[in-house]
Amino acid sequence: MSDLNEEFVAEAQEIVEMLSRDLLLLDQAQKDGREDVERVNDVFRGIHTLKGIAGMFGYPEVSAVSHSLEDLLDALRLGKLKLTAAVLDLLFEGAEALQRLLSSTEGTPPADVTDLIGRVAAFLVPQSEEMPGLERLALSTEVLSVLTEYEEHRLRTNVDAEIPIYRVQARFSLATLDTELEALRERAKAHVEIITYLPNADVLVDDGIELDVLIASDLELERVIEILALPGSTITLVEAQAQTKVSQRPAAASVRVAAPEEIEESIDEEVDAHEVPDASLRTLTNTVRVDIRKLDRLMNVVGELAIVRSTVASLIDRLRSGEPAASLSSELYRINRGFERRLDELQGGILDVRMVPLQQVFDRLARVVRQVSRDNDKQVRLAVTGADTEVDKLIVEELVDPMMHLVRNAIDHGIESPTQREISGKNKVGTLALNAYQKGNRVVLEIEDDGGGIRSERLIEVAQERGLIPPGSGQDMADSELHQLIFHPGLSTRTHVTDTSGRGVGMDVVRTNITRLGGVIDVQSEEGVGTKFTITLPVTLAIIRALLIRVAGQLFAIPITAVQEALLLRPEELSSVDGREVLTLRGSTLPLCRLANFFGYESKQERYIVVSKVGARRIGFVTDSLEEQRDIIIKPLGKTLNSVHGFAGATDLGDQRVALVLDASALLDELSVGSRQLAAGAG
């Protein structure tokens, strides 16, 4: 991809994402029976921009789809068309078609969009213009004649809704006109609709201009004046002269909505069209948009570092010219301190630049929720909190696919059908909650549904079938332990394959992906009540805090997120359960794993236990020594080592040493499955 095209795709994708977000809000508003005029305008403007840049960069399909959507949106904002579910579907489909067009790689023929464009056109059968009923307003024809089509439509809508129209005459300074109007619009938002402003030719002042502002508001006059806050302005009510005509609604007269059969048909087609393989929700480019001020700050730090460098250079000169080293040492110490501080700032600044809000992920998931719930005939309300929580861009990208899988699972397997929900005495609209919040230097993500929960019976059955647990066992397992089985490769409780989930990519892949990010995933579920997945992630991938331990002479790192505490190993406190070493720690049983032995080494100096907690499960890793805590950068192990389990990656410790990073949750799995099979074999 050339730089220019990359730029285009990045920008286009941003617009499409924004579009999807706005469409979801419109969808919500439509369901609530509200009309969100401003939003329709936003969408219109976005599509308009997209059309422009797509044409400029030579993407004819994108341009064609945007053009057709623009027509549709224009009809909406002019009130020629009503925002119905069918129209929304078409818009969503359009957004998705755009997304697909943008992600199709060079060389492959772009998807066929003529069908979509044709259907949009079918919605836009031209209508006979309706008689403008605005003459009854006490406005001069001069004013009326300069209104744009849109302004006229808004004016008429307000008149028909019996919302009072006011004419405000206010004086503005020419120099600050733009900002003042912007501020006015901001103040007016939500309470007062500004229909138009026209310069008043009758009054000319030296340094200013007098504008006629037409507004509509059903607030009391005093409130309106207060909100507008335009000192020295006059405000007059524009009276309607013939109240009797009000009942004539233009919407009813002018809009031709497609007949129901047509809609059914188009929806069917839409489903067929979606049989194309799922596009990943990852973004298509590796760009991050950065506030220029953040870069300025980084530049400042770099400037200061340059000063440090020149101070060091002068120090070298002085040393060379024979100045005693002792006299320079305190100076060097000071320089070093400054250097460290700048470096910290630089590091912090760079990390900051990499941070993006989770909003992006959540927006993309909202699309999935809408799609999957419709495909499955389920009613789902999405509740999102903490979308402004910031996470490293890289993590966000890697997080999208696992999250999508969880969301699909929650709707497909979790939330019941509306009828079933009513039978169980639940609200027939299921709730899927996505929560994000920062907790120390970690970010917690929750995906919670109020569906049927994990059915333990069924889970045990399948686990036995697949040989994950010995036949006849499982009944005595605690729920929390049982639920961990869903992360096991090759287990899926689906009874029949559905379109959305159960395509072989299982929860084990989800967990592997999360682990690769240095995160942990845990599940809590109650039958009949719901399921909650909790993902804990480091805020940034770049650097995580880890505990370095030594096992049989070799260094290993454990992410501090997985470490609960460290204890001295006292052999006399150990006991054995089912041939497995355990320690009774404050009343609960802690299974132990002698790492040296487990890894095939030999050690005679085991002295510490590192208690690791992953979700609800704990294990004590027996090690030789605890070395230190430090910030490490986890690097993935190559594909050559795919077959080796138990490590999340490796880290360069400097001085040419490399330490492997333990993957506590993978080790826990391996150990718990192993011991169960062992126990079964022995019995």
Added chain:
Amino acid sequence: MNELAQAESFGLSTLEDGIDVLAFDIGSECYALPLRSIREIVRTPPLTDVPRAPKHILGVAGVRGAIVSVVDLSTLIGRSSKRDRLSERLLLINTGDEVVGAVVDRVQTVFRLDSEEVELSPEVDGSLSEHVVGIGRPRDTEHMLILLDPQIVRDRGER
């Protein structure tokens, strides 16, 4: 991998113009890899053992900030290595989607081979033939180079 694909991977399809190979020793034999598959030759850094890894994996090493898996070529081709720390080198081999380090006993030199100097798919001892693309005999020298497919470093780990 079929012969054709292997020859392709080695770069023999462009043999008319000749191909540069890097010759190196393992045990008493001389082997060669296409030069364009070699990213770098470095002194073997300290290796970190990877518990429970296959036998031919010597460990991982940090090379310029990246973590590289290091394989023992002598194990992969079923020969024994001299393991002389002084002459031993680590070849960083580009396998397409991953750089893998391979330890060899000694790096010789670069040869340019044309099609007359290469004998494709010769009959050699069975265990090795799978990774051997052919034999190279540079003119005017006594050398006999066993030409290896760079993918050899990926092979066993995935089986």
